[in-house]
Amino acid sequence: MMLVLIKxxxxxxxxxxxxxxxxxxxxxxxxxxxxxxxxAAPEIPNAEIIDADGDLVMPGMVNPHCHMAMTLFRGLGxxxxxxxxxxxxxxxxxxxxxxxxxxxxxxxxxxLIEAGVTTVADMYYFETEVGRVVDRAGFRGVVGQxxxxxxxxxxxxxxxxxxxxxxxxAEFAGHDRVIPSIAPHAPYSTDIAVMNRVARWAEDHPDVxxxxxxxxxxxxxxxxxxxxxxxxxEVVDKAGLLRKGLICAHCLHVxxxxxxxxxxxxxxxxxxxxxxxxxxRGIAPVEAxxxxxxxxxxxxxxPMSGNTLDLFSQFAPVxxxxxxxxxxxxxxxxxxxxxxxxxxxxxxxxxxxxxGSLEPGKKADLIRIxxxxxxxxxxxxxxxxxxxxxxxxxxxxxxxxxxxxxxxREVLSxxxxxxxxxxxQIAGQFKAEMARIDAAG
Amino acid sequence: MMLVLIKxxxxxxxxxxxxxxxxxxxxxxxxxxxxxxxxAAPEIPNAEIIDADGDLVMPGMVNPHCHMAMTLFRGLGxxxxxxxxxxxxxxxxxxxxxxxxxxxxxxxxxxLIEAGVTTVADMYYFETEVGRVVDRAGFRGVVGQxxxxxxxxxxxxxxxxxxxxxxxxAEFAGHDRVIPSIAPHAPYSTDIAVMNRVARWAEDHPDVxxxxxxxxxxxxxxxxxxxxxxxxxEVVDKAGLLRKGLICAHCLHVxxxxxxxxxxxxxxxxxxxxxxxxxxRGIAPVEAxxxxxxxxxxxxxxPMSGNTLDLFSQFAPVxxxxxxxxxxxxxxxxxxxxxxxxxxxxxxxxxxxxxGSLEPGKKADLIRIxxxxxxxxxxxxxxxxxxxxxxxxxxxxxxxxxxxxxxxREVLSxxxxxxxxxxxQIAGQFKAEMARIDAAG
Numbered sequence: 036m037m038l039v040l041i042k043x044x045x046x047x048x049x050x051x052x053x054x055x056x057x058x059x060x061x062x063x064x065x066x067x068x069x070x071x072x073x074x075a076a077p078e079i080p081n082a083e084i085i086d087a088d089g090d091l092v093m094p095g096m097v098n099p100h101c102h103m104a105m106t107l108f109r110g111l112g113x114x115x116x117x118x119x120x121x122x123x124x125x126x127x128x129x130x131x132x133x134x135x136x137x138x139x140x141x142x143x144x145x146x147l148i149e150a151g152v153t154t155v156a157d158m159y160y161f162e163t164e165v166g167r168v169v170d171r172a173g174f175r176g177v178v179g180q181x182x183x184x185x186x187x188x189x190x191x192x193x194x195x196x197x198x199x200x201x202x203x204x205a206e207f208a209g210h211d212r213v214i215p216s217i218a219p220h221a222p223y224s225t226d227i228a229v230m231n232r233v234a235r236w237a238e239d240h241p242d243v244x245x246x247x248x249x250x251x252x253x254x255x256x257x258x259x260x261x262x263x264x265x266x267x268x269e270v271v272d273k274a275g276l277l278r279k280g281l282i283c284a285h286c287l288h289v290x291x292x293x294x295x296x297x298x299x300x301x302x303x304x305x306x307x308x309x310x311x312x313x314x315x316r317g318i319a320p321v322e323a324x325x326x327x328x329x330x331x332x333x334x335x336x337x338p339m340s341g342n343t344l345d346l347f348s349q350f351a352p353v354x355x356x357x358x359x360x361x362x363x364x365x366x367x368x369x370x371x372x373x374x375x376x377x378x379x380x381x382x383x384x385x386x387x388x389x390x391g392s393l394e395p396g397k398k399a400d401l402i403r404i405x406x407x408x409x410x411x412x413x414x415x416x417x418x419x420x421x422x423x424x425x426x427x428x429x430x431x432x433x434x435x436x437x438x439x440x441x442x443x444r445e446v447l448s449x450x451x452x453x454x455x456x457x458x459x460q461i462a463g464q465f466k467a468e469m470a471r472i473d474a475a476g
Numbered sequence: 477m478m479l480v481l482i483k484x485x486x487x488x489x490x491x492x493x494x495x496x497x498x499x500x501x502x503x504x505x506x507x508x509x510x511x512x513x514x515x516a517a518p519e520i521p522n523a524e525i526i527d528a529d530g531d532l533v534m535p536g537m538v539n540p541h542c543h544m545a546m547t548l549f550r551g552l553g554x555x556x557x558x559x560x561x562x563x564x565x566x567x568x569x570x571x572x573x574x575x576x577x578x579x580x581x582x583x584x585x586x587x588l589i590e591a592g593v594t595t596v597a598d599m600y601y602f603e604t605e606v607g608r609v610v611d612r613a614g615f616r617g618v619v620g621q622x623x624x625x626x627x628x629x630x631x632x633x634x635x636x637x638x639x640x641x642x643x644x645x646a647e648f649a650g651h652d653r654v655i656p657s658i659a660p661h662a663p664y665s666t667d668i669a670v671m672n673r674v675a676r677w678a679e680d681h682p683d684v685x686x687x688x689x690x691x692x693x694x695x696x697x698x699x700x701x702x703x704x705x706x707x708x709x710e711v712v713d714k715a716g717l718l719r720k721g722l723i724c725a726h727c728l729h730v731x732x733x734x735x736x737x738x739x740x741x742x743x744x745x746x747x748x749x750x751x752x753x754x755x756x757r758g759i760a761p762v763e764a765x766x767x768x769x770x771x772x773x774x775x776x777x778x779p780m781s782g783n784t785l786d787l788f789s790q791f792a793p794v795x796x797x798x799x800x801x802x803x804x805x806x807x808x809x810x811x812x813x814x815x816x817x818x819x820x821x822x823x824x825x826x827x828x829x830x831x832g833s834l835e836p837g838k839k840a841d842l843i844r845i846x847x848x849x850x851x852x853x854x855x856x857x858x859x860x861x862x863x864x865x866x867x868x869x870x871x872x873x874x875x876x877x878x879x880x881x882x883x884x885r886e887v888l889s890x891x892x893x894x895x896x897x898x899x900x901q902i903a904g905q906f907k908a909e910m911a912r913i914d915a916a917g
Contacts, residue, residue: 109853113860114809146850312796313864315804342864343851352793355753363756368555409587410784410868412550412896413903415910419554423754423783427851428869455853462854469856 037083037437039063042076044087044403045417048393049094049377053370055417061092063399066211066436071393085432087403091417093373094392095153095400095435096346097380099177100246100284100305102159102337103168104131104139106146107461109338111469123339126468127160131188135461136164141449142458143344144172148446150345150427151402153435156282156305156334156384158218158246160189163203166213173440173448175400177282177384178203179218179246182233183225193229197236204243212436214244214384216282221248222270223258230274237278244282244385247271250293251285252316268293277302280385284334287311287319294320298327303383306375308352310336318356322366332380333372345427346376354422369418403432478524478878480504483517485528485844486858490535490818490833494811496858502533504840507652507877512834528844532858534814535833536594536841536876537787538821540618541687541725541746543600543778544609545572545580547587548902550779552910564780567909568601572629576902577605582890583899584785585613589887591786591868592843594876597723597746597775597825599659599687601630604644607654614881614889616841618723618825619644620659620687623674624666634670638677645684653877655685655825657723662689663711664699671715678719685723685826688712691734692726693757709734718743721826725775728752728760735761739768744824747816749793751777759797763807773821774813786868787817795863810859844873 039062046059048071060076062069070077108126112118136159147155154175157165162180169176180203181187182196190196203215217240219225219233225247237245250256250267259267268289271277279301286304289297297304306321325331333349335341350372357367381391390398404421406414408429414420433441440448480503487500489512501517503510511518549567553559577600588596595616598606603621610617621644622628623637631637644656658681660666660674666688678686691697691708700708709730712718720742727745730738738745747760766772774790776782791813798808822832831839845862847855849870855861874882881889 106850107854109856110860110864111854111856113857113864114806114811116805142850142853149850309792309796312800313792313805315799315802315807317800317803342860345851348792351750351754351789352796355750355793358756359753359758361756362758364754365555365557366756370555407896409547409583409590409892409896410786412583413548413552413900413906415550415552415903415907416554419551419783423551423554426867426869428867451850455848455850459854462856465854466856 037065038079038081039085039437040076040079040082041085041087041092044090044092046071046393047091047093047373047417049374050392050394053374061393061401063437066399068393068395068397068399070395090431091404091406092393092401093404094377094390095402095433096151096376097154097332097384097391098147098152098334098344098346099156099282099332099380099383100307100334100336101143101155101157101344103143103155103157103165104136104159105337105339106142107135107139107458107465109342111339111465122469122472125472126465127188129468130464131160133161133164136161137168138457138461140165140168141172141454143338144168144174145446145449145451145454146344148172148174148433148440148448149430149444150347151404151430151433152344152346153400153402153433154381154384154386154390156216156246160187162199163206166203166207166215169213170210171448173438174435175212177214177216177244179216181218181220182229183220184229185224193232204240216244216246218246219276221251221255222267223255227270227274230271230276234275234278244280245276246282246284247276249283249286250288256288266293268296272296272300282383285311285319286324287317289320289324294324294327294329297324298329302329304329304331305334305383306331306353307334307336307341308349308356310341312352312356313340318360320360321353322357322361330379330382331375332383333375347426350376350422369416369422372422373418399437400435402430404429405431478506479520479522480526480878481517481520481523482526482528482533485531485533487512487834488532488534488814488858489835490815491835494815502834502842504878507840509834509836509838509840511836531872532845532847533834533842534845535818535831536843536874537592537817538595538773538825538832539588539593539775539785539787540597540723540773540821540824541748541775541777542584542596542598542785544584544596544598544606545577545600546778546780547583548576548580548899548906550783552780552906563910563913566913567906568629570909571905572601574602574605577602578609579898579902581606581609582613582895584779585609585615586887586890586892586895587785589613589615589874589881589889590871590885591788592845592871592874593785593787594841594843594874595822595825595827595831597657597687601628603640604647607644607648607656610654611651612889614879615876616653618655618657618685620657622659622661623670624661625670626665634673645681657685657687659687660717662692662696663708664696668711668715671712671717675716675719685721686717687723687725688717690724690727691729697729707734709737713737713741723824726752726760727765728758730761730765735765735768735770738765739770743770745770745772746775746824747772747794748775748777748782749790749797751782753793753797754781759801761801762794763798763802771820771823772816773824774816788867791817791863810857810863813863814859840878841876843871845870846872
């Protein structure tokens, strides 16, 4: 078993008190944290000793909603209003293969590890391929096989969709880091009977988290009103899917009654601040949901919608939007934002007993952050510095389950040059296809 | 005279067409751009040849509103609601000296150069000291001596304030990069007679830009209504200060009539998206002001209000806020944002004939940006990539007036270690004073 002792670190354990430990240590045995504390580090024979030289050590971050493989679509048609129907859907139908999913997910993995994100919830197609990349790259993933009615690239029928979910479960059952998940796409794109089938399937698979897009768009509100005379949260409830642990992405359009239903059902929310705002869709009532007891994590959405996959870029928008809604400096203080990025994000994924803090018995998922950039100094309040000044490049080292995935900003678990080369090769095909579409008018 | 030829670059000249030049070159003679274009680079004997290896080259960015020395207050009392009266004002009165201004401005200079900002408009105290730092650090500054009624740290009387402005003008008259400026603080903090005196003084100093905080806060609206029965823009107009070239920071609370007055008077606006949102104050109507013909630049505000001084961190908020206001993806597209950060920012400062684009005859202020980070790839639309994915760390080299201020991320014009040491020494005094204030209750 590998023993590691990190000492001389500024430690944020993300315990209930949100302690800040100057000159602390973390003791790791195999994939587990034995102790994290202040004062003189214990003597641990045969341990690898890391002198953090005053750098910050905190839990790895949790990104609870992503479509990793869509890195390959990042920035495509950014200012084109009908980009979804003009480019994305036709191109997904043409290009989404297990190989494309592998390449896009590897590019995402590189970015995520470099940014100190150690756990991601993903929803896409050929999700078994996503699980394989997460496995090889060494981080954690809740990998969700999409189920949808719109003839998605990997299943022509709902039966085929469930078969893919079964295959995913079979391949990763019992895996410590890759957690199979099922993802009915959204109330407007997955029939109520299909959502109900997912709910029943999930009863038979109690360890498989369910993810869904929910209450994201005006058009979704209109569709649900027209087709069901209901709000999206009510449609999902009617389908029997508003159940404990459901990971709901977005939740912009939720009123008091929806929030009460969601809290009662013990669902969780993945908040996608930048993605929602970029589309002009609005601001999710995060403070209201959290006050109702709903755990809310900070997510990036897919890179086509949110561009980057790091949480640092989300922190300022997350707090600014709630401050704008509250017309005050007070809402969503820095400690709340950093909790959402770590332990609360873990709770959203049902993993808070296993990760999200540096406490004895937790998995050794941690990151080391360099505070020396001029923009980071001085530090009066380390949480404020993380929220408003830190950037992905400040992450120096990343450990997941006791293994180093990055040291001194070099990702150890992926071949960077090959990942980039493969991604650019596929991007070249996408560019050619865009030109073809544009030429066709 | 130094000759430089940068070749094999992806060039964004920021011309009217917003051209994108693949494999282009920039030819620099002394402090001036001779040519920037596509195709084979010309043969220039004795030129320093830089092979940009496909990196992006664009104009240095313009930050039209800052209080640079306040880096030393960055993050201080972030979540404390009365931090202004509890900490900042008493501490400014106690600690603001020419030495503190020098140290804080040097820390800002380091961050700005590392982030590719080559021109800054500043408003603070002992502004001659700010001008000296800008001079030594090699970038450009419009350095504004504050004039205010509230007994600020560097002048007990308005006469003393004007004397500081005269001294600033005397020291930097004719300086190519340091432009003296005068900065009546705001309509609520600078008496109408004083603002009028500034307006008359400015008539006698036609090359000295005037800066002011305007229409920023609810309390300012109330104060102006109560004391003058007017809106802030009307108060400044009544003082005779709403004049061509006035650099107005913030302008959140401007209605149609205000905007028409501002456009008619040919004033300019520095938009501080993050700072305004962080304080819960609201969103400035940037699209409406720009449609009225008012140039709007992207600013950071001081680091106590906005934390970081780079423009990359502002890009997503700037566009997201207008998209939220417009409830659509369309407002404020990437090309507009990058124009605001360069040529339009230069216009806000009255410097657009001199800088803000890479065109023959312009000053050689340019930055080289590395596009190789995983989060930057693929690139389908370079402006979108800059707006949503680029970060300060991607800036590799910075040139101002034909001189390299940074090469390979090493700032050449400042002693980094000494700057950081001096800053942390003063931050230590600030921490002790905060502890003293907190102990006093």
